[in-house]
Structures are given as C-alpha cells and as structure tokens.
Amino acid sequence: MKIQIINGPNLNLLGVREKSIYGDASFETYLETLRARFANISIDYYQSNIEGEIINKLHEIGFGYDGIVMNAGAYTHTSIAIADAIAAINTPVIEVHISNVHKREEFRHKSMIAANCKGVIAGFGMDSYRLALEHFIL
Numbered sequence: 051m052k053i054q055i056i057n058g059p060n061l062n063l064l065g066v067r068e069k070s071i072y073g074d075a076s077f078e079t080y081l082e083t084l085r086a087r088f089a090n091i092s093i094d095y096y097q098s099n100i101e102g103e104i105i106n107k108l109h110e111i112g113f114g115y116d117g118i119v120m121n122a123g124a125y126t127h128t129s130i131a132i133a134d135a136i137a138a139i140n141t142p143v144i145e146v147h148i149s150n151v152h153k154r155e156e157f158r159h160k161s162m163i164a165a166n167c168k169g170v171i172a173g174f175g176m177d178s179y180r181l182a183l184e185h186f187i188l
C-alpha cells in the first residue's frame with residue numbers, strides 16, 4: 051500500500067508558526083511517529099508553497115498510489131486549479147486540516163476542493179492526518 055501525504059503553503063513552518071493553533075511539533079517529527087505506527091505501508095511526504103507544484107505532484111502520483119492525504123493550507127479556500135487536479139486523477143484524496151476551520155474566520159469555512167475529495171477531516175490537530183491514513187489502511 052502506497053500513501054502520499056501532501057502539505058501545502060506555510061505547513062513547512064509547523065512547530066514554528068502560530069503554535070496556539072497548530073501546535074509545537076514539526077511535521078517531520080510527527081511523520082516519524084506515523085511511519086513507526088504504520089510500518090507496513092509506504093508513506094511518502096511532499097510539501098510545497100507553490101500551487102503549480104502541488105498540482106504537478108497530484109498528476110505524478112495520482113494514477114499509481116492507493117490514497118492521498120492532503121492539507122492544501124490556504125489553497126483549500128481559493129484553488130479551483132487544485133480542485134480540478136483532484137477531479138482529474140484516479141487516486142482518492144482526503145482533505146485534512148489541523149485546526150477546526152469551521153470555528154475560525156468565515157473565509158476558512160469554504161473549501162474549493164472538498165466536493166472533489168472522498169472526505170474531510172478537520173480539527174484534531176496533527177491527529178487529523180492519522181485519522182485519514184486509517185481510512186485508507188482499514
């Protein structure tokens with residue numbers, strides 16, 4: 051089983067940025083715990099701050115992997131191009147958010163990509179990624 055995690059803009063700064071919202075662990079540290087916990091599956095990780103690079107990654111892996119867990123960051127709320135890329139590929143995508151976007155500013159309540167995703171998980175901190183992974187594994 052091959053799973054890809056994709057993190058979008060500003061998520062390279064997890065552990066540094068707005069710790070009261072996103073926590074104090076870096077994604078690299080959290081990824082180690084995920085890989086240890088799910089040692090029998092291959093978990094690839096990609097982060098980019100650039101919309102087109104995220105789209106290129108979706109095209110590259112979207113016909114061969116079993117699942118994609120994606121936190122598109124603020125592109126969630128703006129990107130028709132990422133929504134179209136998700137619709138174009140075969141691999142199912144789960145949208146994840148660390149924070150509960152529905153408890154926050156109104157502009158975070160709308161997702162451009164959710165309708166093209168298999169499901170959405172938001173508000174469980176870093177554990178949102180594990181919950182999404184569990185779906186593909188079980």
Ligand code: DQA
Nearest residue numbers: 060121123124147148149158
């Ligand atoms: C986020 C929520 C987005 O609104 C925000 O732009 C992010 C992170 C989250 O994981 O909670 O960058 O996707």
